[in-house]
Structures are given as C-alpha cells and as structure tokens.
Amino acid sequence: MGEEDDQQSPLLKSISSAGASQEPPKRTGTQWTALAHLIAAVIGAGVLSLAWSVAQLGWILGPVCMICFAGIAVVSTFLLCDCYRYPDPEYGTTRNRSFMEAVKLYLGEKQQRICGVFAQEVLYGTGIAYTITAAASVRAILRSNCYHRGGYNAPSQYGDSFHMLLFGVVEILLSQIPDFHSIGWLSVIAAAMSFSYAFIGSGLSFLKVIENGTVKGTITGVPARSNLEKLWLAFEALADVAFACPFTIIVLEIQDTLKSPPPENQTMKAASLKGIVITTFFYLCCGCFGYAAFGDSTPGNLLTGFESFEPYWLVDLANACIVLHLVGAYQIFSQPVFATAERWFAFRFPDSGFLNNYISFKIPLFRTFQLNPFRVVFRTTYVVSTTALAMSFPYFNSVLGVLGALNFWPLAAYFPVEMYLKQKKIRAWSREWICYRTYSCLCLLVTLVGLIGSLEELVGARLDEKIM
Incomplete structure (x- = not known):
C-alpha cells in the first residue's frame, strides 16, 4: 500500500480542514531507524535498576522474570503492529498514527x-x-x-537539584524540535549511548566478579528484616522490571514513520523482535552481573556502585553516556504528549493566531528557525513541571516501580488485547479469545502486586525523610 492511498483519521481531517496543521511529513523510516527508536526508548533508566531487582528476587526468579517480561513485550508489540492499519493490518486505508487514535477507532471515545x-x-x-x-x-x-x-575518605556530598535544573534547561531547548519525524538523529545518538553504558556496566560488573573471586548472591535474594518486608521488596522489583521492558505506548508513533511498501506491520515486527532480543541480552547482563558483583549490597542504580572503582574514567564515561542517552530518550517519550496536546488545542481553537502562527528568526551560521508561540509556552511548562516533580520525589527505584506498575497492565496487555480482538473479529469464548484474556488477567495480577510494593516503599521513603 503506497503513501498516496493512506487516509487520515477523523480528528486529523478536522484539523487539516480548519487550516490548523500542515501536510504530514513524508514517511521515510526503515527497519533500522525503527530499531534505533526502540533501543533508545527501551534501554533507559530501567536498565540501571535491574541488578537491584535481581537482588530482591534471587538467582532463579530474577532472570526468569526478565525473560517473561521480554516475552510479554513481544506479544503486546505484535498485537499493536497489526492494529496500525484498519480494517486490514497490511492494506487497510485508515492509519492509526498513535496509541490513542487506535483506541478510539477500535474501542470508542470512552x-x-x-x-x-x-x-x-x-x-x-x-x-x-x-x-x-x-x-x-x-x-x-x-x-x-x-x-x-582526594582518596576514598574524601568528603563528597553533592545534591541533585542543580543538575536536575540543568537537565531541564537542555530539554526545554530540545523540546522545540517539531515532531517525532524530526528526531531520528537524536534517537541514533541515544541508541549508541544506550549500548555504551549497558556494555560498560556489564563489563565493570564482570570485572568486579573476577576481582572478588566469587559469584555473590543467593537463590532467594537479599534477606529482609521480616517476611512482609521481603514481599514488598519483591513486588517492587517486579514493578521495576515491568518499567524496563514494555514500550507499547510509542509503538504506533514509531510505526507511523515507516515507509510503505513493504507493509508497516511487517517492518515494525521485525524491528521490534530484534530490539527486544538485543535489549533483553543487555538486561540479563546488567542484572545478573551486577548482582553477582555486589550481592546483598547491590545498589538501586547499578553504576553508582562503581563510584570508587578504577579505572574511574571508564565509570565517568558510562555515566556521561547515560546523561546523553536520557537527553534524547526524554524527547522520544515527550513528543507524543506534545503532539496530542497540540492537535487537541488546534482542533478546539482553529482560528487562534497564538496556536497557528510561526515566528521566523535566523541564527548566524545556522538555518532559519520557525517557532510557534503556543509550542514554546506549552512545552516549556511541561519540562518545568517534570523537573519540579523530580526534585520533589528523587527516589529512583520507587518512582520507577510506581510508573511501571501503574501502566503495565492497561498499556501492555488490556488495550492491545482488546484492539486486536476487534481487529481480527475473534469470537468470544473461542480458544484464541480465552488465551488472550488469560494473558491479560495475568498481567493485571503483576500490576496489582507491583503497585502495592512500590507505593509502600515510596511512602516509607518519604516518611523516613521527614522524620530525619
């Protein structure tokens, strides 16, 4: 199916007819650009918590959970890929450019x-x-x-607030990049950084295992003060792994960048499978080597455990790669929010100059830039708000756990399954229907236990901070 046969969704038609949007950019993406987007999005903050997660779950349950979550990511992604075009997954004339558009088309506005x-x-x-x-x-x-x-006994107390503010300033500037189609170069850089620090983190952990002369850790994981506390930590670990694996929320946005032919769902499935295999390999290396290196003292963020490790410049390089990666990954996850908000406001206020006018200016030695006043204000406010909340709740593992648990079932299981059942017109209580519904129920159970554990840890950390 060629680009000329594609039809826009009703919302985008309304926006276009009101003159509130320009023609969609030509889709030139390939399997390799999609793979770069996926790796940049998936190997992110979550990979750094996996050693801690394995430490809470132990040598058997930890690796098994990571493999199971990778399998869930494959199933969810493949279901979504077939929901991109309607009514036929390969040659349908209606394209769903985002997760939200697909839900509206298949399941309705509610x-x-x-x-x-x-x-x-x-x-x-x-x-x-x-x-x-x-x-x-x-x-x-x-x-x-x-x-x-100054040596390992030198005072080294550094706060995070200033660095969060600095990161926010950089994101305010990058957030003026118009849309997802314009950040391919940023995703390539971010993906390269992902590989770099995941490889360095795994390598440093492996070297530390050799230095220790033994593989640390146990089958049951880190001991806790009580069985209840052990249960909470195990639940939080599950939520952290859930945060690290699924990326369904941006699958359709990435798929919408792919050129056709071949059919986009075929290209996206191939890229997703490659991406999940690659990321799972790095996840297992970081998680297992990290636990083997540190045992019961495994840190929440793997690389912070190497602050006193030599060669120190390699540790610095890994952390610098993390920062560069997150600069790009932040945009990958923010652009869908920007696009949704801007489409909605443009639809509601089609005649607003603040929304639709552009200001051109020229920077010496660079090309002419066009800025939209609404885009500048909205995106700046968005970045400022995320920075402010990060400064208020700087609890790495607990924040990741809450986010992973809250969204795992609805976005990785419920909505993909329900849309796929509608797409394929699968009969209720058929064998296939029962299998997909069972899969969804199991994911719901993971969400519930992960959310309970993460909230308990987050609230406990906040209370301990106030007491201190």
Whole structure:
C-alpha cells in the first residue's frame, strides 16, 4: 500500500480542514531507524535498576522474570503492529498514527479517554524518572572524580537539584524540535549511548566478579528484616522490571514513520523482535552481573556502585553516556504528549493566531528557525513541571516501580488485547479469545502486586525523610 492511498483519521481531517496543521511529513523510516527508536526508548533508566531487582528476587526468579517480561513485550508489540492499519493490518486505508487514535477507532471515545489517562501519565512520568536518573549520573561523576583526587575518605556530598535544573534547561531547548519525524538523529545518538553504558556496566560488573573471586548472591535474594518486608521488596522489583521492558505506548508513533511498501506491520515486527532480543541480552547482563558483583549490597542504580572503582574514567564515561542517552530518550517519550496536546488545542481553537502562527528568526551560521508561540509556552511548562516533580520525589527505584506498575497492565496487555480482538473479529469464548484474556488477567495480577510494593516503599521513603 503506497503513501498516496493512506487516509487520515477523523480528528486529523478536522484539523487539516480548519487550516490548523500542515501536510504530514513524508514517511521515510526503515527497519533500522525503527530499531534505533526502540533501543533508545527501551534501554533507559530501567536498565540501571535491574541488578537491584535481581537482588530482591534471587538467582532463579530474577532472570526468569526478565525473560517473561521480554516475552510479554513481544506479544503486546505484535498485537499493536497489526492494529496500525484498519480494517486490514497490511492494506487497510485508515492509519492509526498513535496509541490513542487506535483506541478510539477500535474501542470508542470512552475507552480512549480512559486510555489517555494512563498513556499521558506514563509518558509524563518517564520524563520525571529520566530527570532523576540524569542528575544521579552527574552526581556519580562528581563523586568518582572526588574519590580519585582526594582518596576514598574524601568528603563528597553533592545534591541533585542543580543538575536536575540543568537537565531541564537542555530539554526545554530540545523540546522545540517539531515532531517525532524530526528526531531520528537524536534517537541514533541515544541508541549508541544506550549500548555504551549497558556494555560498560556489564563489563565493570564482570570485572568486579573476577576481582572478588566469587559469584555473590543467593537463590532467594537479599534477606529482609521480616517476611512482609521481603514481599514488598519483591513486588517492587517486579514493578521495576515491568518499567524496563514494555514500550507499547510509542509503538504506533514509531510505526507511523515507516515507509510503505513493504507493509508497516511487517517492518515494525521485525524491528521490534530484534530490539527486544538485543535489549533483553543487555538486561540479563546488567542484572545478573551486577548482582553477582555486589550481592546483598547491590545498589538501586547499578553504576553508582562503581563510584570508587578504577579505572574511574571508564565509570565517568558510562555515566556521561547515560546523561546523553536520557537527553534524547526524554524527547522520544515527550513528543507524543506534545503532539496530542497540540492537535487537541488546534482542533478546539482553529482560528487562534497564538496556536497557528510561526515566528521566523535566523541564527548566524545556522538555518532559519520557525517557532510557534503556543509550542514554546506549552512545552516549556511541561519540562518545568517534570523537573519540579523530580526534585520533589528523587527516589529512583520507587518512582520507577510506581510508573511501571501503574501502566503495565492497561498499556501492555488490556488495550492491545482488546484492539486486536476487534481487529481480527475473534469470537468470544473461542480458544484464541480465552488465551488472550488469560494473558491479560495475568498481567493485571503483576500490576496489582507491583503497585502495592512500590507505593509502600515510596511512602516509607518519604516518611523516613521527614522524620530525619
């Protein structure tokens, strides 16, 4: 199916007819650009918490959980890929350019509004998590340099607030990039950084295992003060793994960048399978080597455990790669929020000059830039709000756990399954129908236990801070 046969969704038709949007950019994406987007999005803040998660779950349950979550990511992604075109997954004339458009088409406006709460929350929450992680990585660089200059007993107290503000300033500038189609170069850089720090983190952990002369850890994981506390930590670990694996919320946005032919669902499935295999390999390396290296003292953020490790410049390089990656990954998860908000406002206020006018200006040695006043104000406010919340709740593992648990079932299971059942017109109580509904129920159970554990830890950390 060629580009000329594509039809726009009703919402985009309304926007276009009101003159509130320009022609959609030509789709030139390939399997490799899609793979870059996926790796940049998936190998993010979550990978740094996996060693801690394995430490809570133990040597058997930890790796098994990561493999199971990778399988869930494959199933969910493949279901969504077939929902991109309607009514036929390969040659349908209606394209769903986002997760939200697909939910509206298949399940109706009421379900779309419910989905919107989860979709925007996970994208917004990821921005908060990435701000926290970037600041922690900058702090780790400063502490590593301090240890190198003054010895391991040198005072090295560094706060995160300033670094969060600095990260926010950079994101305010990058958030003026118009749309998802314009950040391919940023995704390639972010993906390269992902590979770099995941490889360095795994390598450093492996070297530490050799230095220790033994593989640390046990089958049951880190001991706790009580069985109840152990249960909470195990639940939180599950939620952290859930945060690290699924990326369904941006699958259709990435798929909408792909050129056709071949059919987009075929290209996207191939890219997704490659991406999940690659990321799972790095997840297992980081999680298992990290636990083997640190045992019961495994840190929440793997690389912070190497602050006093030599060669210190390699640790600094890994943390610098994290910061550079998160600069790009923040935009990958924020652009869908920007696009949704801007389409909605343009639809509601088609004659507003504030929304639709552009201001051109020329920077010496660079091309002419066009800025939209509404885009500048809205996107700046968005970045400021994520930065402010990150400064208020700088608890790495608990924040990741809450985000992962809240969104795992609705976005990775419920909506993909329900849309696929509608797409394929699968008869109720058939064997296939029962299998998909069972899969959805199991994912719901993971969400419930993960949310309970993460909220308990987050509230407990906040109370302990106030008491201190």
